[in-house]
Amino acid sequence: xxxxxxxxxxxxxxxxxxxxxxxxxxxxxxxxxxxxxxxxxxxxxxxxxxxxxxxxxxxxxxxxxxxxxxxxxxxxxxxxxxxxxxxxxxxxxxxxxxxxxxxxxxxxxxxxxxxxxxxxxxxxxxxxxxxxxxxxxxxxxxxxxxxxxxxxxxxxxxxxxxxxxxxxxxxxxxxxxxxxxxxxxxxxxxxxxxxxxxxxxxxxxxxxxxxxxxxxxxxxxxxxxxxxxxxxxxxxxxxxxxxxxxxxxxxxxxxxxxxxxxxxxxxxxxxxxxxxxxxxxxxxxxxxxxxxxxxxxxxxxxxxxxxxxxxxxxxxxxxxxxxxxxxxxxxxxxxxxxxxxxxxxxxxxxxxxxxxxxxxxxxxxxxxxxxxxxxxxxxxxxxxxxxxxxxxxxxxxxxxxxxxxxxxxxxxxxxxxxxxxxxxxxxxxxxxxxxxxxxxx
Ligand SMILES: NC(=O)C1=CN([C@@H]2O[C@H](COP(=O)(O)OP(=O)(O)OC[C@H]3O[C@@H](n4cnc5c(N)ncnc54)[C@H](O)[C@@H]3O)[C@@H](O)[C@H]2O)C=CC1
Ligand SMILES: O=C(O)[C@H]1O[C@H](OP(=O)(O)OP(=O)(O)OC[C@H]2O[C@@H](n3ccc(=O)[nH]c3=O)[C@H](O)[C@@H]2O)[C@H](O)[C@@H](O)[C@@H]1O
Numbered sequence: 001x002x003x004x005x006x007x008x009x010x011x012x013x014x015x016x017x018x019x020x021x022x023x024x025x026x027x028x029x030x031x032x033x034x035x036x037x038x039x040x041x042x043x044x045x046x047x048x049x050x051x052x053x054x055x056x057x058x059x060x061x062x063x064x065x066x067x068x069x070x071x072x073x074x075x076x077x078x079x080x081x082x083x084x085x086x087x088x089x090x091x092x093x094x095x096x097x098x099x100x101x102x103x104x105x106x107x108x109x110x111x112x113x114x115x116x117x118x119x120x121x122x123x124x125x126x127x128x129x130x131x132x133x134x135x136x137x138x139x140x141x142x143x144x145x146x147x148x149x150x151x152x153x154x155x156x157x158x159x160x161x162x163x164x165x166x167x168x169x170x171x172x173x174x175x176x177x178x179x180x181x182x183x184x185x186x187x188x189x190x191x192x193x194x195x196x197x198x199x200x201x202x203x204x205x206x207x208x209x210x211x212x213x214x215x216x217x218x219x220x221x222x223x224x225x226x227x228x229x230x231x232x233x234x235x236x237x238x239x240x241x242x243x244x245x246x247x248x249x250x251x252x253x254x255x256x257x258x259x260x261x262x263x264x265x266x267x268x269x270x271x272x273x274x275x276x277x278x279x280x281x282x283x284x285x286x287x288x289x290x291x292x293x294x295x296x297x298x299x300x301x302x303x304x305x306x307x308x309x310x311x312x313x314x315x316x317x318x319x320x321x322x323x324x325x326x327x328x329x330x331x332x333x334x335x336x337x338x339x340x341x342x343x344x345x346x347x348x349x350x351x352x353x354x355x356x357x358x359x360x361x362x363x364x365x366x367x368x369x370x371x372x373x374x375x376x377x378x379x380x381x382x383x384x385x386x387x388x389x390x391x392x393x394x395x396x397x398x399x400x401x402x403x404x405x406x407x408x409x410x411x412x413x414x415x416x417x418x419x420x421x422x423x424x425x426x427x428x429x430x431x432x433x434x435x436x437x438x439x440x441x
Contacts, residue, residue: 001025001184004077006102008035008066010046010158010259010325011119011151012083016066017051018162020058022187028066029073039066047324047351050159074109079184081117083151092266093274094123103130107137110144115180117149121204121264123271127171127197145177148197149185150204155258156322168192171200205271208264209282214249215256216288222252222429223295232429233411252429254334254383254409255292257319259327262289293330296381296409297337299426303405304379307341311402313373314338314364316384316410317349317356324352326359330409331383338381339363348373350388371400378403385410394421 001024005016008030016028030036035045042056058064067073074080084098099120106116116134118127131146138144148171153161168185170192172178178194185192195203222232232252240247256262265286272279300307319329326332331347338345339361348367349356356366367373370389374380374397382389390412398404398421405424406413418425418433425433 001078001180002076003027003079003081003184004029004073004106005081005083006030006073006106007082007084007098007120008032008039008045009083009085010048010155011153012081013039013044013046013051014048014153014158014162015081015083015119015151016064017054017058018159018188019184020061020064021054024063024184025076026058026064027073027077028064029068029070030066031068033068036066036068047322048155048158049322054159070105070109074106075111077114078112079115079117079180080106081119081149083119086120086122086263086267088263088266092270094121094263094267096120096122096126096129099126099130100133103134104137107134107144110138110142113143115177116144116146117181118146119149119151121150121208121260121267122148122201123267124198124201124205126201127173145172145174146197147172147177147181148200149181150200152204152207155325156320163188165190169195169200169203171195171197171203173197205264205268208261209268209285211249212256212261212265212289213281213285215251215253215261216285216292218250218252219255219292219428220288223292225429226431229431230429231431235429251411253292253385253411254296254330254428255289257293257328257330259319259325262286262328293333294337295428296383296407296426297334297341299432300379300381300407301341303407303424303426307338307343309342309344310378311344311346311376312338313367313370313377313380314345314347315349315370315373315380315382315389316386317347317360318352318384321384321386324349324355326352326355329359329383331356332359334381334383334409335364336361346373346375346377349384350386371396374400376400376402379405379407382406382408382410382412385412394418394423397421398423 003024003026005012005028008028016026020026044051082102084102086094089095127146127148170181225232236250269279317331346365346367408427411427
């Protein structure tokens with residue numbers, strides 16, 4: 001099939017290379033000419049394992065190209081996939097203006113019957129709205145059907161997730177359009193759920209909200225574990241073995257970040273609010289997450305008394321490992337508060353160093369390695385569970401620091417390893433090593 005993918009961000013880029021990989025002819029379209037130039041030189045504007053290899057393979061192989069011209073991308077397309085951003089508005093609701101813009105910009109260049117797939121995460125009813133928006137503008141010679149096909153990939157494992165996802169959801173109000181989108185995805189060999197458009201849009205929000213709920217739930221349990229001298233890792237393991245609960249998304253930590261859970265939970269609360277429905281559970285999930293992101297600072301304050309004048313290394317800036325995405329990363333808030341407490345901050349991340357300065361407090365200093373960051377530090381905050389950090393030799397770390405204290409927001413180390421390295425070690429939902437700190441109150 002001929003596919004046009006609008007939006008060359010995390011989702012659009014991964015979709016483009018993966019559709020090419022399963023044999024389709026793909027044109028990726030983005031309004032940002034710098035992105036397009038880079039992409040056509042096989043340079044990815046984002047860090048995502050395996051992406052550049054697939055870009056090169058399919059651009060040189062002739063199945064994939066990128067353009068900033070609708071005129072070039074749309075006329076040949078059997079399927080137009082919209083994968084543009086849907087950022088939060090001030091009230092939490094998703095802003096669908098980029099989706100509307102992409103749909104409206106495509107219409108003048110339609111030269112045949114096509115299916116318009118909305119892959120962006122959009123409020124329930126957006127498919128209906130877009131269909132109404134374009135209906136009057138389409139030439140009577142060509143039809144266009146709007147289909148919902150939400151994306152479930154995770155950053156950092158996006159290509160793997162595309163080929164090994166648990167399900168593909170297709171929401172269509174007409175069988176023929178749904179069937180086209182089903183055939184597009186069939187080569188992936190993943191179970192396909194066919195449903196109506198509104199239910200499909202809801203599946204996406206409900207899935208992200210549920211995963212966020214699991215994380216906030218386990219973080220609340222972790223906070224209780226700290227007070228009751230239990231260990232949340234053991235609790236998660238014991239809970240997760242129950243198949244009805246499942247062991248995924250039960251890792252306690254510094255709270256969820258990223259471009260989607262925070263945005264999509266707030267959007268669903270607002271979607272409910274628009275129907276005069278108070279989604280109380282989800283409001284609590286968001287509140288618990290906000291509290292969790294700064295819990296690590298409360299622990300540090302309890303440990304040091306005051307943070308003023310102290311020097312801290314912050315290891316891990318991206319919201320999760322294997323990505324350079326800084327959107328809603330817990331590091332942003334933690335560093336801001338450290339600077340507000342008049343502490344000195346030296347930050348390091350294995351891949352997010354280029355993007356980080358746009359997001360972090362201007363007083364942040366940067367180091368070229370974790371060793372450099374912790375030099376003479378009074379403490380370390382570990383905020384992203386990069387493999388590189390999990391491999392740190394804690395004895396070496398201790399020897400480079402002024403005061404050997406680590407605040408680990410990701411439970412990267414065994415308590416016994418911290419103990420034998422002689423480190424004061426405060427993690428999440430586990431007893432503090434040396435017990436020099438108070439539990440979160
Ligand atoms: N990032 C992720 O892991 C996931 C994101 N999603 C959803 O997918 C959507 C896209 O997210 P990301 O890829 O992260 O966004 P992004 O911000 O990385 O990329 C969006 C791209 O669209 C381009 N764009 C905006 N308006 C355009 C237009 N009218 N024509 C052409 N290009 C245009 C922008 O220049 C940008 O490159 C959002 O709705 C998001 O919620 C869903 C699943 C996973
Ligand atoms: O809609 C989206 O954008 C995507 O949002 C998430 O994917 P992503 O945000 O890339 O990453 P996750 O692996 O889900 O992690 C999100 C956040 O939760 C945190 N997390 C995750 C799992 C866990 O057990 N504990 C935990 O704190 C991570 O550290 C991270 O900050 C979903 O997992 C994807 O299915 C979805 O497509």
